[in-house]
Amino acid sequence: GESVGLHLPTLSVQEGDNSIINCAYSNSASDYFIWYKQESGKGPQFIIDIRSNMDKRQGQRVTVLLNKTVKHLSLQIAATQPGDSAVYFCAENRGETSGSRLTFGEGTQLTVNP
Amino acid sequence: KAGVTQTPRYLIKTRGQQVTLSCSPISGHRSVSWYQQTPGQGLQFLFEYFSETQRNKGNFPGRFSGRQFSNSRSEMNVSTLELGDSALYLCASSQMVGGYEQYFGPGTRLTVT
Numbered sequence: 675g676e677s678v679g680l681h682l683p684t685l686s687v688q689e690g691d692n693s694i695i696n697c698a699y700s701n702s703a704s705d706y707f708i709w710y711k712q713e714s715g716k717g718p719q720f721i722i723d724i725r726s727n728m729d730k731r732q733g734q735r736v737t738v739l740l741n742k743t744v745k746h747l748s749l750q751i752a753a754t755q756p757g758d759s760a761v762y763f764c765a766e767n768r769g770e771t772s773g774s775r776l777t778f779g780e781g782t783q784l785t786v787n788p
Numbered sequence: 789k790a791g792v793t794q795t796p797r798y799l800i801k802t803r804g805q806q807v808t809l810s811c812s813p814i815s816g817h818r819s820v821s822w823y824q825q826t827p828g829q830g831l832q833f834l835f836e837y838f839s840e841t842q843r844n845k846g847n848f849p850g851r852f853s854g855r856q857f858s859n860s861r862s863e864m865n866v867s868t869l870e871l872g873d874s875a876l877y878l879c880a881s882s883q884m885v886g887g888y889e890q891y892f893g894p895g896t897r898l899t900v901t
Binding site for chain 1: 792819821823830831832833838843844846878880882885886887888890891892893894895
């Protein structure tokens with residue numbers, strides 16, 4: 675079935691480097707996307723979102739890029755810190771008819787090495 | 789502003805029993821969604837409630853049900869528990885239905901023995 679997926683299950687970076695986490699989606703009707711961070715034993719934490727009428731959005735140390743042509747989403751984390759170590763999920767919302775229902779990707783485990 | 793709260797945080801039940809989990813959304817949020825998270829299936833949507841009405845339902849058996857109260861607090865119930873129901877149950881709230889920021893609670897860890 676259609677789902678939002680991530681390219682890599684794990685990503686290891688050095689502290690201070692920039693991290694890029696990728697996600698591919700297949701439903702062209704999706705119009706809203708969210709990135710979440712989940713630390714062990716906790717619920718997903720909202721990081722940043724983007725709507726389909728945008729191709730880039732920036733937050734504090736994070737940037738989300740959306741390429742609707744190839745149905746690709748990425749999360750860039752600048753100057754990665756040990757506290758950024760977690761599982762990162764992308765999620766899509768498929769428009770008004772699906773309500774608030776989010777479809778999640780499989781997640782990427784980010785490990786930041788000191 | 790307080791975040792989404794879920795009770796209890798941990799629960800151990802026996803096969804065949806039933807369980808009720810509770811979720812209090814962020815103040816002012818009217819939409820509450822429930823998700824099941826397991827290592828094998830990841831995060832899967834259970835259902836969504838808005839204004840005390842179920843708006844959407846995922847592909848789960850009828851043993852899974854929920855409701856929402858007038859103060860937007862929500863409960864979900866699982867009857868006739870099976871071992872495969874062991875999971876982290878997460879509640880998320882948003883202001884309205886649709887493409888709005890959703891914030892998750894810490895979850896309830898359910899273990900069925």
